[in-house]
Amino acid sequence: MLVERAYAKINLTLDVLRKRPDGYHEVDMVMQTVDLSDLIWMDVKESGIHLDSGASNIPLDDRNLAYVAAQKFLQTAQITSGVTITLEKNIPVAAGLAGGSSDAAAVLRGLNRLFDTGYSVDKLAEMGASIGSDVPFCVYGGSAVAKGRGEQLTRFRHNLKAWAIIVRPPIFVSTADVYGALTRDNMSEQPRSQQMVDALLRCDFEQVVGLVTNGLRPAAERLYPEVKEYADRLSSTIGQPVHMSGSGPTLFILTPTMRRAQRTYNAIRGFMKEVYLCRLI
Numbered sequence: 001m002l003v004e005r006a007y008a009k010i011n012l013t014l015d016v017l018r019k020r021p022d023g024y025h026e027v028d029m030v031m032q033t034v035d036l037s038d039l040i041w042m043d044v045k046e047s048g049i050h051l052d053s054g055a056s057n058i059p060l061d062d063r064n065l066a067y068v069a070a071q072k073f074l075q076t077a078q079i080t081s082g083v084t085i086t087l088e089k090n091i092p093v094a095a096g097l098a099g100g101s102s103d104a105a106a107v108l109r110g111l112n113r114l115f116d117t118g119y120s121v122d123k124l125a126e127m128g129a130s131i132g133s134d135v136p137f138c139v140y141g142g143s144a145v146a147k148g149r150g151e152q153l154t155r156f157r158h159n160l161k162a163w164a165i166i167v168r169p170p171i172f173v174s175t176a177d178v179y180g181a182l183t184r185d186n187m188s189e190q191p192r193s194q195q196m197v198d199a200l201l202r203c204d205f206e207q208v209v210g211l212v213t214n215g216l217r218p219a220a221e222r223l224y225p226e227v228k229e230y231a232d233r234l235s236s237t238i239g240q241p242v243h244m245s246g247s248g249p250t251l252f253i254l255t256p257t258m259r260r261a262q263r264t265y266n267a268i269r270g271f272m273k274e275v276y277l278c279r280l281i
């Protein structure tokens, strides 16, 4: 039996460049891991994949990305025994925080240890790309520029200390629908990832905040006007810029100190139910 942590991510920049012939969109984004995590226990079983979770809002069959990852891993490694997976879900579901992708990545890492298969992290990321666009990033974690459909990564390390107050409004958003609602106006020819990387490497907090962008936000707000209502309300209450992660609806606010993060968290807790205080890691 072993346990893996599956961390959430936020998108610090997300530029959509164009729609591709295969239906996906070419993106250019800065992905950042935060210390909000699911916990996944894995053990060897005689046969089959058995997924269990206390969470009632996720499927526990082959629609669950953790299950898909186990299938993929066992098939690739030609392992005939089965596994039990127990998932403690702490990352909000369908939120733009890559919770499902991160669970899949953690299962790949965990089964590699459990069966002592010795795959490199790069090989696990390659396996992950067939499960979802965000899975390769989640295999590594940390900070990276992601291109292609999100699977082509250039990883980097920065020392910026920052906290994120993550707010999940009670709205259900479909990633495919948000991408599908993009118009030409929402696409960008000049991605801001390099500027963001430079600002992170310089540990320039103000510049980082000024550079946060999300090309999916207009489409998400058009499809789900409540996203904008929540963002406007949050922003006017706390007097700070509010950003959207991924395809939404999750909103986040960055702060340079734990004290400010705690104050902002307390202010938001008064009127929003799902609020999390995280650190960028």
Ligand SMILES: C[C@@](CO)(OP(=O)(O)O)[C@H](O)COP(=O)(O)OP(=O)(O)OC[C@H]1O[C@@H](n2ccc(N)nc2=O)[C@H](O)[C@@H]1O
Binding pocket: 011, 014, 023, 024, 025, 026, 027, 095, 096, 097, 098, 099, 101, 131, 132, 133, 134, 135, 148, 149, 150, 175, 176, 179, 180, 245, 246, 247, 248
């Ligand atoms: C928007 C982002 C930003 O990090 O994150 P989330 O909001 O999901 O967290 C990602 O691009 C989401 O990645 P992921 O959730 O893994 O997407 P996938 O399962 O591969 O694709 C779901 C659907 O989204 C659309 N899609 C996804 C990625 C991409 N580059 N172009 C797309 O058009 C496609 O319609 C696809 O069928």
Ligand SMILES: Nc1ncnc2c1ncn2[C@@H]1O[C@H](COP(=O)(O)OP(=O)(O)O)[C@@H](O)[C@H]1O
Binding pocket: 057, 058, 059, 063, 064, 065, 066, 092, 093, 094, 095, 096, 097, 098, 099, 100, 101, 103, 104, 175, 246, 247, 248
């Ligand atoms: N392990 C999982 N955790 C959460 N959601 C999952 C999981 N596996 C599959 N899903 C499904 O994937 C969809 C997207 O979930 P999630 O990965 O949390 O969001 P996002 O891709 O927006 O970050 C949801 O509709 C959910 O039912």
